Amino acid sequence: MMNSLQDWPEPIVRVQSLSESGLPMIPDRYVKPLSDRPSSNRPENGDANIPIIDLTGLTDDETELSRSTMDRISSACRDWGFFQVVNHGVSPGLLDQARETWRSFFHLPMEIKQAYANSPKTYEGYGSRLGIEKGAILDWSDYYYLHYLPLTLKDYNKWPGSPDYCREVIDEYGKELVKLGGRIMKVLSINLGLNESHLQNAFGGENIGACVRVNFYPKCPQPDLTLGLSSHSDPGGLTILLPDPEVPGLQVRKDDRWITVKPARHAFIVNIGDQIQVLSNANYKSVEHRVIVNSGVERLSLAFFYNPKSDIPIKPVRELVSADKPALYPPMTFDEYRLFIRLNGPKGKSQVESLKSPRCH
Numbered sequence: 001m002m003n004s005l006q007d008w009p010e011p012i013v014r015v016q017s018l019s020e021s022g023l024p025m026i027p028d029r030y031v032k033p034l035s036d037r038p039s040s041n042r043p044e045n046g047d048a049n050i051p052i053i054d055l056t057g058l059t060d061d062e063t064e065l066s067r068s069t070m071d072r073i074s075s076a077c078r079d080w081g082f083f084q085v086v087n088h089g090v091s092p093g094l095l096d097q098a099r100e101t102w103r104s105f106f107h108l109p110m111e112i113k114q115a116y117a118n119s120p121k122t123y124e125g126y127g128s129r130l131g132i133e134k135g136a137i138l139d140w141s142d143y144y145y146l147h148y149l150p151l152t153l154k155d156y157n158k159w160p161g162s163p164d165y166c167r168e169v170i171d172e173y174g175k176e177l178v179k180l181g182g183r184i185m186k187v188l189s190i191n192l193g194l195n196e197s198h199l200q201n202a203f204g205g206e207n208i209g210a211c212v213r214v215n216f217y218p219k220c221p222q223p224d225l226t227l228g229l230s231s232h233s234d235p236g237g238l239t240i241l242l243p244d245p246e247v248p249g250l251q252v253r254k255d256d257r258w259i260t261v262k263p264a265r266h267a268f269i270v271n272i273g274d275q276i277q278v279l280s281n282a283n284y285k286s287v288e289h290r291v292i293v294n295s296g297v298e299r300l301s302l303a304f305f306y307n308p309k310s311d312i313p314i315k316p317v318r319e320l321v322s323a324d325k326p327a328l329y330p331p332m333t334f335d336e337y338r339l340f341i342r343l344n345g346p347k348g349k350s351q352v353e354s355l356k357s358p359r360c361h
Contacts, residue, residue, distance in 0.1 A: 007119055009134035012127075015142050017110065019218030019298075029138050030226045038251075038258075038292045039224040048259045050252060051076045052267065056087040058183050063196065065187065074191040077272055081233075081287030082252050084267040089183075090176045092266040095242055098173040103300050104163040105144065106216045116160060118145065124158045140293050141228045142216045148174040149210040150309070170212070174304070177240055178210055181306035184238060184270060192280055194319060202279055202317065203237060204309030209334065211307070217249060217291060217299040228291035228299070233352060234273035235341050236307040236334070241269040247299040253288040260292070274337070274352040275308050278329045281316035286352060310335040 018027070053072050057064035065073075076083035105113070118125030120132045123145045129138050144160070147153040148170075160166045185203070186196045200208075217228040228249060243250060243263040250269065251258040261269060277286045293299070308314055313331035321327045329352075 006121055008129065009132055012117070012129065014110065014113075014128055015140055016106065016216065016218045019220065024221055026140070026220065026222045026226055030140050031222075032137060032226055032230075036227065036231070037225055038227065048254070048257075049262045050080055050082040050084055050259070050269070052084045052086060052264050054087050055085050055089070055183075058187065059089065060179055060183060063183075063186055063190065070187065070191060073187055077188065077191070077284040080252065080254065081285050082261070082269065082271045082289070084261075084264050084269050085184075086264055086267045088180055088268055090180060090268075094169075094173060094176060095266055098169055098302060099242060099244075099300060101163060101166050101169045102144070102214045102216075102302065105160050105166065105214075106142070106300065108162065112162065116144070116158070124155070139229050139291075140217065140220050140223075140226045141291070142218070144214040144216075145211065146170070147209075147211045148304075149178065149208055153209075173302075174210065174212065177304040178208075178306070180268070181208075181210070181238055181240060181304070184240075185306075188238075188276065188280075188284070192283060192317075192320065194317065198317065198319075199276070199279060202308070202312075202314070203275075204312050207309045209236075209305075209307040209310055211305050213303045213305070215291070215299075215301045215303065217293045219295055219298055220293040221295060223293045223295050226293065228293040231288050231290040233277075233286035233288055234271060234305070235275070235337055235352075236273040236305045237275040238306040239271045239273055240304045240306065241271070242302040242304075243269055244299045244301055247294070247297055249291045249293065249299045250301070251290050251292060253290075258290070273305070273307075275314050275334060277352055278314050278332075279317050279320075281320040281325060282328050283320060308334045310338075 051072060053069060073083065113126050116126040118127040124147060126144050128142045146159055156167055159170055182200060185200045189196050189199045215229065220226060245263055245265060248260050248262060250261045252261060272284045272286050274286045276284055311333050313333055315331040316327040316329060
């Protein structure tokens with residue numbers, strides 16, 4: 001099966017190049033079906049925003065959050081699948097530096113970026129599409145994807161060598177985000193009524209996977225016809241997103257409406273991935289989200305994926321399974337799940353739902 005993933009099914013076109021060419025209309029390959037276009041969905045609730053939660057008191061050693069803060073995180077995981085965190089312990093200066101370093105990379109000459117072009121076998125490097133379906137309708141974005149953990153997959157040669165200090169900044173950022181991910185996992189475990197290290201141990205303890213996807217959404221002449229990222233739920237464990245502080249674009253599905261997230265200053269946006277939905281036996285749900293683009297300004301975001309070790313079977317935690325609520329999902333390793341998605345491309349929430357045991361549909 002992996003042989004079919006050696007190369008892309010057709011030549012890759014960089015969306016940034018299309019955008020900078022000044023074309024007045026987007027190519028047909030990027031025009032979404034009517035039902036998926038931003039303009040044709042039900043109007044969003046203008047004032048709604050995902051919960052913003054202050055993590056002061058949550059350190060590597062202590063979980064000193066008030067009961068009310070713990071409860072807010074719990075209801076965010078159950079009702080939204082998303083929340084923003086402030087006072088999370090990662091320095092604002094590092095956030096700004098990471099974002100601007102990556103912005104500089106995307107503004108390098110194309111021939112420098114092309115040296116890091118990726119393939120569908122690993123996705124690692126500079127890319128412009130997901131999924132290998134020939135003739136698929138594409139998203140209006142380029143990206144850079146790299147592995148941070150496990151160390152056996154961490155390959156500095158696949159990381160950009162410029163701008164200067166790029167690799168050091170990525171390394172420092174990854175180190176801080178792994179720590180933050182571990183702290184949040186403790187809170188989720190406690191809120192599920194489990195030992196604080198239960199979810200972390202289910203992920204492989206110290207031997208987790210972690211990767212970064214930097215999303216670059218160039219200006220788009222017809223933003224109402226396309227999306228920067230199609231609707232999907234995240235296949236991994238936990239996603240910690242550093243959004244563009246100036247340019248909203250992330251939309252979260254809530255009660256059949258699309259809510260545009262308003263980023264708080266120096267906040268991270270945290271969301272539940274499919275693996276935690278499986279482990280929690282759907283007490284916590286991964287939620288569909290997508291990205292809209294605009295004609296006036298580019299947008300850049302950094303998604304950090306905190307994932308289980310890739311070869312551990314992930315299944316509902318025994319303590320969360322009962323006669324009233326049987327296990328909803330069969331065991332599957334993250335590697336198996338990723339390949340399943342890679343062959344199918346992003347398809348809303350249909351991926352994790354299709355895994356449900358037949359009696360649970």
